[in-house]
Amino acid sequence: FVPTELLPPDELPDPDYPMVLSTGRMLEHWHTGAITRRATVLDALEPEAVASLHPREMQRLEVWPGDQITVTTRRGxxxxxxxxxxxxxxGMVFxxxxxxxxxxxxxxxxxxxxxxxxxxxxxxxxxxKAAEKKAAE
Incomplete structure (x- = not known):
């Protein structure tokens, strides 16, 4: 075992961006999904992108499962x-x-x-935050 010095992340939450965004893989689609998203069974299990949040975080944000939300960072x-x-x-969104x-x-x-x-x-x-409601066309 070799102890190491912890390096903090380059960007920490602040009042303007109070949450942490983490990205990663999911069971049904790994890497970029180039192959798995063409697999009918796998795509049927997870057909669209979702942002996962803790239930208390969703309650605080006044959003519910299935609602559209916006996730914003300093890059987009x-x-x-x-x-x-x-x-x-x-405090995290995945x-x-x-x-x-x-x-x-x-x-x-x-x-x-x-x-x-x-x-x-x-x-x-x-x-x-909750996405703005779009007017019916």
Whole structure:
């Protein structure tokens, strides 16, 4: 065991962006979904992008499962469907990165780790709110 010095994330939550956005894989669609999204069974299980939030976070934001929300970082905004998930910590929103139509990694921080030289895709400051209702056409 070799202890190491902890390096904090490049971007921390603040009053303007009070939540943490983390992106990652999901069971049904991994990586970019180039193959799995063409698999009928897998796409039927998870057909669209969702943003997972803790139920208490959703209550605080006054959004409900299935509502459209916007997730905004200093790099952009996406609109996405909200999903309740008790496994996501309060104060965090999780978005899988396999859906091009809700390109989560466009929101993430491109800052490189000083040693591994990989982008900080797993942690950036974000804000979440209910999406504006669109007028019926």
């Amino acid at each position: 905004t996406i609109e996405i469907t909200a999903r309740s998930d008790r496994d996501v910590p309060e 978005i899988p990165f396999c859906f091009a139509e809700a390109a989560a990694n466009l929101l993430t921080n491109p800052q490189l780790d000083p040693f591994g030289k990989i982008p900080e895709f797993k942690f950036c400051a974000a804000k979440v």
